[in-house]
Amino acid sequence: MSIGEDVVVLGVGLHPFGRFPTKSLDDLAREAGLAALDDAGIEFNQVEAGYLGRVGGTGPPVGVGMRIFGELGQHGIPITNIELACGSSSRSLMLAADAIRAGSVETAMVIGAEKMERGMLRVGGVDSDGYASLMGLNVMPAAYAMMAQRHMSEFGTKPEHFAQVSVKSHRNAMHNPNAQYRVAITLEEVLASRMVCEPLTLYQCCPTSDGASAVILASASFARRHTNTPVHLRAWAGGSPVYSRERSPQGEGPTGLVARRAYQKAGIGPEDVRVTQVHDAFTPGEILTIEELGYVKPGEGGPFVWEGGTEITGRCPVNTDGGLLSRGHPMGATGGAMVTEVVRQLRGQAGPRQVAGARAGLVQNAGIGGVNVLIFNT
Amino acid sequence: MTAGAGTPVAIKGAAFTIPADPAERPQLRGSACPSCGARFAGQRAICLGCGHRGLDECLLSPLGVVWTFTIVHQKPPGAILEPPYVIAQIRLQDGPFTQSIVTGCSVTDVRVGMPVVMTLYDTDRMSDGDRVVAFAFRPGTDAT
Incomplete structure (x- = not known):
């Protein structure tokens, strides 16, 4: 020791x-x-x-x-x-x-x-008088839906791009015996499922x-x-929200900042990461996070997912075990499940969902503004 | 706001003015930093911009723009609003962000960047004989 x-x-x-x-x-x-x-x-x-x-x-x-x-x-x-x-x-x-x-x-x-x-998760934090609950303001899917709407407005990301995340995650989970949902769904089914908070439909929300x-x-x-x-476990870094006068305090924490710290400690860059698990409690989680992790430029996340960039066979495989959307999201257990998947990938034990040549992997796990990035390699 | 019996009182958990003259605009109560000038919605003791201790109470601009929004289609447990309704993050003219429902237009008319103005929202609830009032933002500018 x-x-x-x-x-x-x-x-x-x-x-x-x-x-x-x-x-x-x-x-x-x-x-x-x-x-x-x-x-x-x-x-x-x-x-x-x-x-x-x-x-x-x-x-x-x-x-x-x-x-x-x-x-x-x-x-x-x-x-x-x-x-x-x-x-x-x-x-x-x-x-x-x-x-x-x-x-x-x-x-x-x-x-x-x-x-x-079962049921819709409330946003955490102080709501001692019940104001936000009464006014229907503190709903978790709305928080991600607002991130999505801002992204759509800034970059032209389309509802179909977000829906495609769910299609991909469900397909990956079919090969994961530990996943909650092991059934493929089509883009049409995702888009036609019940609207929860625009643009997010039910099948774009993780289960409890x-x-x-x-x-x-x-x-x-x-x-x-x-x-x-x-x-x-080569490097790890955590963070919490950074105040800005210029941008709304939305999001799941400063993933970009935390990722840069983790890359620096690990001595690698985003181009070296071969398999990634991100916090896709709702589909925007994947598109926004791959931009913050530096896999694609800001605004390119939607088209990148749409064109298959995060598929197991893509340039940056993401949520190979189905992610929160399909593997499931028992909140306290999720980070450990992400790590479990990356470790199995790096050991070559991921079976039909194995990413070829995976030597370095990354986990991004977030909770109400607190965000963690962990980098693994063989 | 509809006229009804009882004095209007602000819903618990939100801090804003209810002008006696309906022609005047309601305003959110906030905090202002005497050192760097940053403003915040609600009460804060310490400035997030410069760390200054001891912020002044202030009234925030009733004007703003929609930073982002969503149309909620599923009724959250305990909510008094009936879907579909709009939640937005509003950037106020004097800087701070706040979250609010948007009223006064079709839910499909809300856009990022849309100018909005603060208004009152009658909850149809009573508390000790008083009418409980919340706030909202509606499309509008300084001239409307």
């Missing part, structure tokens, strides 16, 4: 995403945790720190991490609960990676878990989901004793 060590993703595991009314949050989390331990080839008593990413909802809000990790074993390790809305488990991973790089621990485990109710993810990180020296083909 030493300061500044490389961080390796030693194991990943998921409980499938979907609706599991007979299972508790603890059941989902335990199954994901055991899958990650098996994947890593270590026992829980070798884990030196535990981080739980979760937003809330069904079940008791306090002490959940202690309970969930306590089910896997009790050998006295520090357990920490992390909440960053839909970015909770990717932020947990960053803190775990910090602890390893600082030399505090050799291994750490992140579990992300959530059980959600139950699910869990688990990721085990280790120092490079620990990892060498357990794998000959490590996937490195």
Whole structure:
């Protein structure tokens, strides 16, 4: 154990995403945790720190991490609960990676878990008097729809461009046994589904989901004793909104700024990334984010998606496992699921959705303004 | 705004003026930085532009333009508005952004860049005998 060590993703595991009314949050989390331990080839008593990413909802809000990790074993390790809305488990991973790089621990485990109710998500934040709720202002699809409308106005992006994101994501999810929706849909079906917030139709909104993810990180020296083909967590960066007099405080956080920090730390550029998972809670998430990540110029995201640039066979494959739209979005579990997919891609274990020659991958996960970018390579 | 019994009072959670003279425009209450001049919708203690502590209360311009918008077609739980209705982010003439419903035109007429002016919106709700009023923006300019 030493300061500044490389961080390796030693194991990943998921409980499938979907609706599991007979299972508790603890059941989902335990199954994901055991899958990650098996994947890593270590026992829980070798884990030196535990981080739980979760937003809330069904079940008791306090002490959940202690309970969930306590089910896997009790050998006295520090357990920490992390909440960053839909970015909770990717932020947990960053803190775990910090602890390893600082030399505090050799291994750490992140579990992300959530059980959600059906229905339209409210925008988070302070609404103590219910004003925004009464006036119908704080609805999550409206926030993304307004990003889309601004993009359409500035760059001529078309509703069909956004709809195509959903077509692509559903096709990818057909090859993902952990996905919530494993059915192909056509562009016509996406556009003809019920309008929610223009230009976003129902099939351009991610579902609410139950699910869990688990990721085990280790120092490079620990990892060498357990794998000959490590996937490195090369760089990570987080951010929150940046005040501007000139632009509205919309969006899911300063992805462009955070990505530049992450590229600099990793010593690579956007052209080196071969597989990417982005936060597509709604279809504009993919089009706006690939611009902010530097894969295409501002305004080119819509045509790029339309022409297949983010398909598994395209220049920049995005959301190869179906993304939030089709894999599902149990909020606290999502970041860990994105990491799981990138790791499987970099290991060459993604089966029919494998991206050829994937050596570097990127995860962008966001939650109500907090945004995380993590870069992985082999 | 429709005439009705009771004194109009601002809906809880929003801060704006309700002029006694219907010919006068309502205005959002905001905060102004005495150091750099930045303005913000609602109450703030610290300037986001320069970090100055202690902002002055102010009334914001009732004029603005639509920065972006959407037409909401699905009724959110608890909302008093019936879809379809428009939510917009409005950039006020004196700088700050605010979010509001847009009334006074067909929902399909709203455009990015459209000039709008603040107006009152009757919620059809009563509170202790007072009429609860919210705010909205409608198409219009200084001259209308």
